[in-house]
Amino acid sequence: MLLIFEQFLNGLQIGLLLFLLAAGLTLVFGIMDMVNLAHGSLYMMGAYFAAVFTEWTGSFFLGAALALPAGALLGIAVEVIALRTLYTRDHLDQVLATFGLILFFNELARLMFGAGGMTIQTPDWLQGQIMVLPGLPYPSYRFLIILVGLLCAAFLYVLVQRTRLGMLIRAGASNREMVGALGVNIKQLFTLVFGLGSALAALAGLMAGPVTTVQIGMGDNILILALVVIVIGGIGSLPGAFIAALAIGIIDTMGRAFLPNILGSFLSPSEASTLATALSSMLIYILMAAVLVLRPAGLFPAPGR
Amino acid sequence: MSSASHSSAAPTADSTRLSFIVGLVLLGFLGLIPILSVAFEDPFLLTLFTRIVIMAIAAVSLNLILGYGGMVSFGHAAYIGVGGYTVGILAFHGVHAAWIQWPLAVLISGIVAALIGLLSLRTKGIFFIMITLALSQLVYYLGNGAFAYGGDDGLNIMKRSDFGGLLNLDNRPTFYYLCWVILLATVFFVHRTVNSRFGMVLQGAKSNDRRMATIGFPVHRYQLTAFVLAGMICGLAGVLTATFTGFISPAMMHWSRSGDLIVMVVLGGMGSLFGPVFGTVAFLLLEEVLSSWTEYWKIVFGPLLVLVVLFARGGIDGAMVRGQAGTLLAGCAAFFLLYGIHTAYEDEWLIPTLILVAACALVWVAKWAVDRKKAASHD
Amino acid sequence: MRSVFKTFALLSTALIAMPFAAGDAAAQAAKKIKIGFVTTLSGPNAAYGRDMQNAFNLALDHLGKKMGGVPVEVIYEDDEQKPEVGKQKTEKLLQRDKVDFVAGYIWSNVLLASYKPVLDAETFLISTNAGPSQLAGEGCNPYFFAASWQNDQNHMAVGELLNQKGIKSLYMVAPNYAAGVDGTNGVKSLYKGQVIGQDMTKWPDQLDFSSEISKIRAAKPQAVYVFFPGRAGVQFFQQYSQAGLKKDIPVYSAFTIDAVTLKLQKDLVLDTYLTSTWGTDLPYAANQKFVTDYKKKYNETPAFYGAQSYDAANLIASAVAATKGNLKDKKAVGAALKAAKFDSVRGPFKFGHNNFPIQNVYQQEAYKVSDTEYDLRTVSTVLTAHTDPHAAKCKM
Numbered sequence A: 001m002l003l004i005f006e007q008f009l010n011g012l013q014i015g016l017l018l019f020l021l022a023a024g025l026t027l028v029f030g031i032m033d034m035v036n037l038a039h040g041s042l043y044m045m046g047a048y049f050a051a052v053f054t055e056w057t058g059s060f061f062l063g064a065a066l067a068l069p070a071g072a073l074l075g076i077a078v079e080v081i082a083l084r085t086l087y088t089r090d091h092l093d094q095v096l097a098t099f100g101l102i103l104f105f106n107e108l109a110r111l112m113f114g115a116g117g118m119t120i121q122t123p124d125w126l127q128g129q130i131m132v133l134p135g136l137p138y139p140s141y142r143f144l145i146i147l148v149g150l151l152c153a154a155f156l157y158v159l160v161q162r163t164r165l166g167m168l169i170r171a172g173a174s175n176r177e178m179v180g181a182l183g184v185n186i187k188q189l190f191t192l193v194f195g196l197g198s199a200l201a202a203l204a205g206l207m208a209g210p211v212t213t214v215q216i217g218m219g220d221n222i223l224i225l226a227l228v229v230i231v232i233g234g235i236g237s238l239p240g241a242f243i244a245a246l247a248i249g250i251i252d253t254m255g256r257a258f259l260p261n262i263l264g265s266f267l268s269p270s271e272a273s274t275l276a277t278a279l280s281s282m283l284i285y286i287l288m289a290a291v292l293v294l295r296p297a298g299l300f301p302a303p304g305r
Numbered sequence B: 001m002s003s004a005s006h007s008s009a010a011p012t013a014d015s016t017r018l019s020f021i022v023g024l025v026l027l028g029f030l031g032l033i034p035i036l037s038v039a040f041e042d043p044f045l046l047t048l049f050t051r052i053v054i055m056a057i058a059a060v061s062l063n064l065i066l067g068y069g070g071m072v073s074f075g076h077a078a079y080i081g082v083g084g085y086t087v088g089i090l091a092f093h094g095v096h097a098a099w100i101q102w103p104l105a106v107l108i109s110g111i112v113a114a115l116i117g118l119l120s121l122r123t124k125g126i127f128f129i130m131i132t133l134a135l136s137q138l139v140y141y142l143g144n145g146a147f148a149y150g151g152d153d154g155l156n157i158m159k160r161s162d163f164g165g166l167l168n169l170d171n172r173p174t175f176y177y178l179c180w181v182i183l184l185a186t187v188f189f190v191h192r193t194v195n196s197r198f199g200m201v202l203q204g205a206k207s208n209d210r211r212m213a214t215i216g217f218p219v220h221r222y223q224l225t226a227f228v229l230a231g232m233i234c235g236l237a238g239v240l241t242a243t244f245t246g247f248i249s250p251a252m253m254h255w256s257r258s259g260d261l262i263v264m265v266v267l268g269g270m271g272s273l274f275g276p277v278f279g280t281v282a283f284l285l286l287e288e289v290l291s292s293w294t295e296y297w298k299i300v301f302g303p304l305l306v307l308v309v310l311f312a313r314g315g316i317d318g319a320m321v322r323g324q325a326g327t328l329l330a331g332c333a334a335f336f337l338l339y340g341i342h343t344a345y346e347d348e349w350l351i352p353t354l355i356l357v358a359a360c361a362l363v364w365v366a367k368w369a370v371d372r373k374k375a376a377s378h379d
Numbered sequence C: 001m002r003s004v005f006k007t008f009a010l011l012s013t014a015l016i017a018m019p020f021a022a023g024d025a026a027a028q029a030a031k032k033i034k035i036g037f038v039t040t041l042s043g044p045n046a047a048y049g050r051d052m053q054n055a056f057n058l059a060l061d062h063l064g065k066k067m068g069g070v071p072v073e074v075i076y077e078d079d080e081q082k083p084e085v086g087k088q089k090t091e092k093l094l095q096r097d098k099v100d101f102v103a104g105y106i107w108s109n110v111l112l113a114s115y116k117p118v119l120d121a122e123t124f125l126i127s128t129n130a131g132p133s134q135l136a137g138e139g140c141n142p143y144f145f146a147a148s149w150q151n152d153q154n155h156m157a158v159g160e161l162l163n164q165k166g167i168k169s170l171y172m173v174a175p176n177y178a179a180g181v182d183g184t185n186g187v188k189s190l191y192k193g194q195v196i197g198q199d200m201t202k203w204p205d206q207l208d209f210s211s212e213i214s215k216i217r218a219a220k221p222q223a224v225y226v227f228f229p230g231r232a233g234v235q236f237f238q239q240y241s242q243a244g245l246k247k248d249i250p251v252y253s254a255f256t257i258d259a260v261t262l263k264l265q266k267d268l269v270l271d272t273y274l275t276s277t278w279g280t281d282l283p284y285a286a287n288q289k290f291v292t293d294y295k296k297k298y299n300e301t302p303a304f305y306g307a308q309s310y311d312a313a314n315l316i317a318s319a320v321a322a323t324k325g326n327l328k329d330k331k332a333v334g335a336a337l338k339a340a341k342f343d344s345v346r347g348p349f350k351f352g353h354n355n356f357p358i359q360n361v362y363q364q365e366a367y368k369v370s371d372t373e374y375d376l377r378t379v380s381t382v383l384t385a386h387t388d389p390h391a392a393k394c395k396m
Helices: A002-032 A039-057 A060-086 A091-113 A140-162 A164-174 A176-181 A186-212 A218-233 A238-263 A269-294 B013-039 B043-068 B077-092 B098-120 B125-145 B172-194 B197-207 B209-215 B219-245 B255-268 B275-293 B298-311 B315-321 B325-348 B350-378 C002-028 C046-062 C083-095 C108-120 C152-164 C178-190 C210-219 C231-242 C259-269 C285-298 C304-322 C330-339
Strands: A129-133 A136-139 C033-039 C070-078 C101-104 C124-127 C144-146 C169-175 C194-201 C223-226 C251-254 C273-276 C359-368 C374-386
Touching (some): A002 A039, A002 A136, A002 A140, A002 A164, A002 A218, A002 A238, A002 C210, A039 A091, A039 A218, A060 A091, A060 B298, A091 A218, A091 B125, A091 B255, A091 B298, A136 A140, A140 A164, A140 A186, A140 A238, A186 C231, A218 A269, A218 B125, A238 A269, A238 C210, A269 B125, A269 C178, B013 B172, B013 B315, B043 B077, B043 B197, B043 B219, B043 B275, B077 B125, B098 B125, B172 B197, B172 B219, B197 B219, B209 B219, B255 B298, B275 B298, B275 B315, B315 B325, B325 B350, C033 C083, C046 C070, C046 C259, C046 C285, C046 C304, C070 C083, C083 C101, C101 C304, C108 C124, C108 C178, C124 C304, C152 C223, C152 C251, C152 C273, C152 C374, C169 C210, C178 C194, C194 C210, C210 C231, C231 C259, C259 C359, C304 C330
Parallel strands (some): C033 C101, C101 C124, C169 C223
Antiparallel strands (some): C359 C374
16 A cells, blocks of 8 residues: 555656646747747756756755756747747747757757766755655655645746736737737747746756756657647646646556556566556557547647637 | 849749759669669668668658648658568568568558558647657557567567569668669659649648638548558558668657658658658768767757758758759768768868868859959949 | 859869879778777766776777787777667678677677677677677577676576575566566576565666665565666665665665766665676786776776776787687687687686686675775675576577
8 A cells, every 4th residue: 555655656756847847848839839849958958957066066956056047048048049930930840940959959968068977966865765654754855856846836826827927828828919919028928938938847857867867868758748748738738737747647657666567467577567668658648649539629728729 | 132143033944843853863873872882892882872762762751741741740750660560570470571571561551550540630730740749659669568579679680581582682782772663663653643633632631621621522531541651651661671670679660760750851842752862861961971070960960950940941852943953062062072071081181171161262252252243343 | 153063073073082092002001900899888878888998998008909910990889778779880880890890789688689780791799798698598609709798697696695695585676678687587597585576677768766666665575686787776776775775675786886886876885795707806917907007097996897898809819819810711710719818807718618608706795995985895706617507508
């Protein structure tokens, strides 16, 4: 029983990281109608920035605190230089151009930081465990990820539902032209949203860094998952992204944790593991295909779509 | 600016014919590769171009649905995997007859394409892109999970298929010519299809499918047919890849490979006959040459792609049609020169390259001065 | 535009023709021995590729960059830890660079994808790390030599060690690829206790072992066996310690702790049990020379990856010397390689009839040299003059 709860926490942690990444992606897609494949690169650069700043300052928190604005600035720079012209283009052009940006960023990271990847050292007090439930010690760092993820989700909720900026975001996701017609500085709004999304991606990257190591191309695979999340959740919908990300994180973790045991009763451990990993991944894509066919707007679409 | 400078003119009959001729010349040149490979005593040349020809077949098939049909399939690489794995699995179980393997592989690719098409064509735009991506990832993970056939470590094909004495596929030039002939046939097939009634409906659906439906065409059926045809041709490319490299792995089906295919089609010129061939040759040659110069070659390639998307819509073929053939050829010549210099001089490439760059600069300045003088004398 | 082209054409002909005219004789020039070396030079495990590269280069330094009097050129290629990339690079080495020997390969799955073109071309392939069972048994080949070990061996030693220490219940975690499968099979072949759980993790992507560690905690085994080469080894021990299991359940491992990972694992791997076929403290003259000179030149301690590469270089050199540089006589080269008449860092070196080494496997432990430095020391010999279990299936 405790094992199931522990795996649930693991899935929650992965899901929340995915949410942070998908949040920026869905906002940009919802408001600017732009597919940004380079979002995964911002995730990777956030992790690298944190690794470098942590090395310089000797403190993980300081490094993280510096990496966030750095990531946001990088995102804004990319938006202004390369992406502004893409808003009016069709999705294929956006996909191709941002695909090119992925290639560029991967090589840039390799040039700047070397081919070997980097590590982020978390402080000693985060290397222990905390007693989440009696008899269930859980690694402190992962618990921190869950806390930060939930805090961000709450922050985004307040931002989107209770502030003027949030209102503009929701309006923009529903009907962009109308918002522009009503006299809102759309360009500024876009840049702001993009910066926010980039900061979130950087945060996801720097939190994942200590767990998965910082390496070239670390954003590519999680990017596809993030795309799946926003399609399932509904483009432009933060609550949708939240639910979909958690669902995917939990399905994937539970699948990889328990499927091998189930399959292991009639397959060798290696075969069971191979099949289990493939099945959990396939499950996620089957879910996405089903949503696309049955409810193309997603499970929780922004109103007006 | 005087009209003597290169201008993005509207396509003329001449420029369109030029692109057609260049395409034919390129295909002809590809046919000479085995001879050149022997002449230069460079077996690697033949290997490289076999890969290029096979990829070109896949790109041509993608162009049919992407360029002409407007269906942006981000999962086309899956068919390479399906075709390749059919051959690999059959070989694993001792079936080496190409007469059985190849048609079966193409058939299965067609079936998979039909399934994916049926699900995907219910959607449009970005959703179509996403669902083709998702479904091809499904196939990719299926390959990963097939532990009996190596999973994501891949599968060695221990013995090359044979046509039972009719053709010796172990002979490299023979194999190359087989691929080349298939490429020619594929290009011809696309040419005929696109110019037929079927092709007209397809292209009409690309620009406005509602209008086509209103006229009375069962658009969905036409699109699905094109999708399946493209899948089958791509499956054949997969068969050739597996046979050639003697190895298949799920990595061939990864979404980034589908991305590469789209890049090849767009770079060469979407919706043009020889565009995908131009694009494949350009992409793979650039990759090969640039990667031997520096391991950071993608830092050039990435932004190059962005620039092409932003400013050179229509790719290589489009440039030719718009009367910029000169610029293109200049670029190609410069590139091949650089390659020649690098190969010939190896470590001492710096000086000759600088000489070349200086020469180019001189020529350009001279031309600019002459143009200015002409413009001045006109006014 | 036409004039531009004429100029281009003239210039290009001139530029390209020049070296051919001038340097034709020079180009034909010196006969060289070309060795292609495929290893991982990018990604989280790039450090191991570098370890091998450093060691191989050091060996060439010691040999005066010559083998049998002929100058040697090594071409290093990066396999990016991907089977399909390794295969492509291997083919390039064969076709474009026309190498005389192919060496390297850290990962068994990369080797398994790449070996066929080499053996088909009747070129010698000397593995400096990977030792998959497929090539030790039925797939054995006169052109393939493993200068390192057969995958099962170190793990079989772990099985034997577990018996010696009286461990009755065991939980196994290993990566799900060829070497991981060989490894778990190796342990199980000698271990006499009960395996109460076995998890195969996704390789190489999975560096997050929270799921598996939770299961270990729930199963409460007497000991845990892990096999995580490279970066994953660091991640595993960090997460294992973070989960609080380090003091409760001892860890037995092979290939998971080495000179490179030790720098990051530090205290986390004290009081663990590991096996290896080589150590810096083996008392052979060749070994002391290797370790001392490596430390001097690169300011680091070599890992077993490097030790095996160093041996491979000397192995190849011995064969070239024995055949007096006549590499065209493949049979002679093969026989010379098999004779293995070189000073190995592992002491007396012998190949079995399947071209895999017959060697000792030792128990080692990590210890603190100083506050910042850690090292491995040899504790005992677990398996003596061990022949791998697949040799019987080799029909050579």
